[in-house]
Amino acid sequence: MSSRPPQSDPPAEDYRINFFRPRPGYMRQKVIYIWVLLTSWALFTFGFQLLLAWTAGTPQGEGPLTEITFFGFPLHFWYTGHFLIVWFIVLCFLFNTFVDRLTRAFRPRK
Amino acid sequence: MLAEGFKISPALILFFTLAVFVLAGLFSRVRGGTEYYPVAGARTGIVGAGAAIASNWMSAASLLGIAGIFYLQGYFALAYVIGWTGGYVLLLILLAGQLRRFGKFTAPEFVGERYDSAAARLLSAIIAIIISLIYCVAQYKGIGLIFSWIFGFDYTESLLLGAVVVMGYIVLAGTLGATRNQQLHYAVLIVFFIVPLMFIARELNFFWVLPQFGYGTALRELHGHTRGLFTQPFAHADVFQWCALAFTLMVGTAGLPHVLARFYTAPNLRDARWSVLWGIFFIGLLYWSAPAYAIFAKIWQARRGIVPDLETARESADMIVLLASDWAGMPLWLTGIAATAAIAAAFSTVTGLLITGAGAFSYDIYYRLLNPQASQSQCVRVAKGATLAMAILVVLLAANPPGLIAEITAVAFALAGNTLFPVFVLGIWWDRTNKYGAIAGMLTGISVTFSAFFLPQIFPALQGVLHPTSSALLGVPLVFVVMIGVSLVTPPPPESIRRYLVEKVHTP
Secondary structure (H helix, E strand, O other): OOOOOHHHOOOOOOOOOEOOOOOOOHHHHHHHHHHHHHHHHHHHHHHHHHHHHHHOOOOOOOOHHHHOEEOOEEHHHHHHHHHHHHHHHHHHHHHHHHHHHHHHHHOOOO | OOOOOOOHHHHHHHHHHHHHHHHHHHHHHHHOOOOOOOOOOHHHHHHHHHHHHHHHHOOHHHHHHHHHHHHHHHHHHHHHHHHHHHHHHHHHHHHHHHHHHHOOOOHHHHHHHHHOOHHHHHHHHHHHHHHHHHHHHHHHHHHHHHHHHHHOOOHHHHHHHHHHHHHHHHHHHHHHOOOOOHHHHHHHHHHHHHHHHHHHHHHOOOOOOOHHHHHHHHHHHHHHHHOOOOOOOOOOOOHHHHHHHHHHHHHHHHHOHHHHHHHHOOOOHHHHHHHHHHHHHHHHHHHHHHHHHHHHHHHHHHHOOOOOOHHHHHHHHOOHHHHHHHHOOOOHHHHHHHHHHHHHHHHHHHHHHHHHHHHHHHHHHHHHHHOOOOOHHHHHHHHHHHHHHHHHHHHHHHOOOOOOHHHHHHHHHHHHHHHHHHHHHHHHHEOOOOHHHHHHHHHHHHHHHHHOOOHHHHOHHHOOOOOHHHOHHHHHHHHHHHHHHHHHHOOOOOHHHHHHHHHHHOOO
């Protein structure tokens, strides 16, 4: 108990839980990770599609990103069909590593 | 075109594979657990638990549906692939740990406990049952198509035969007490799916060692044949529709009751978290491969100058995995193992869904509301009756399938995303959410999901914005607003539950 930061003990009777106003300590740290990872999850997934639409020269979406070839694939196909799944695995890896570390820091006896 | 008589070698392979699964289940049952609460066991480790996630996930939609939608819509179909993998990231980051800490094992149990309301519990149980039913319809369509190919009956007869075989399989496995050996199940399915693909790639002169990469060259060849109509990103739908579909499938994955249940089966929370990483990898192995079937089928047709009209293409889409193999001149047994993989995936999914749905009915509706004095054996009888009733209902619905396998499945995801996902997220992350908000939110979610079927016809402005498979991009924000608004104007939830959230759910 002594190794916990003092501010992690909330005043009694305060049971507020709000994703946008996380409780100090463990929960705040975790919510920061969640924000970072969710942002990159959304940017890599939907941001890329918006980028494709933005750079498209024709209604079908033909543009610089579809002209490039990568691993034999048109780049947009390779990115969405292959790479994004790899990126999801990386995000899970980062999240798990962060949370493992956070749990160790807040739970010194275990 | 497909139902050309009885095919002996695929039938034998199917029979032996299912027999092996039952036998293996008999040997693994000593480790405990049931189909309802499967126990992964410490021995399998996080890789084994990941394979279990994948085996639990893989259904006819993954094995037949993705290739089918790909064959029709090219790049747009990648929204399915991304939705069905990215959803696990959302689930892991936002919900998994907290839900497990909460300690309730099914969606109705969580809703009933968190919102302290029998009505909310009933509503979520009904939603879980509807999700199971819709999901099962898609599986039965796959079973019907493949049985039709193996046994040479027409679709309706094959569907009935398939339904009888599924029930027989459930009863047999249940009576023998066989649990599914998930690791074996996954390994057999993925090998049976990828080996025919390698042979097809070799036959068509593409890089066959890793056909997942080999189809890149095929894509570029196809680009030449179709002048980009197939490969370009927005050839079939615009960027909004792509994002709406992917978002719907992601939130649906994070809200799907039978997916959530997996987080309770690992020995501890840390293993559960790490097994998701392996789960996505194992699911990815399948989703990296499935588009290749569709591309190879397209190439085969394009090289011969065959341009099927839309009607024909739509009819053959859900069988494209078998057709690709057939067209490339593969022997029957090779096509047969791909068919067996699809059947095995559909069987296990149907089993899991019918049991989940029947459990929701017998426990959350019958025992909790209708007859609280019911004995254990009465509940079991009700669950068996509910399983049978659901199976019959599904056959009736699947007799005239309303869409492609992937599309039907996507509707189940839209429902889960519009109702259970907001109820989970707000229930975990905002203590002020109360039962009134939850009930209003779930009702709004149901309305949005099903109004997507007819509203666009009435209001043409909604066409291309609201679609049955993609309603959650509009639905989820709307349900969040409704839940927050209603919760704020009604009394807060009991203090005990808010205290539980602080002390148990959001602590290390």
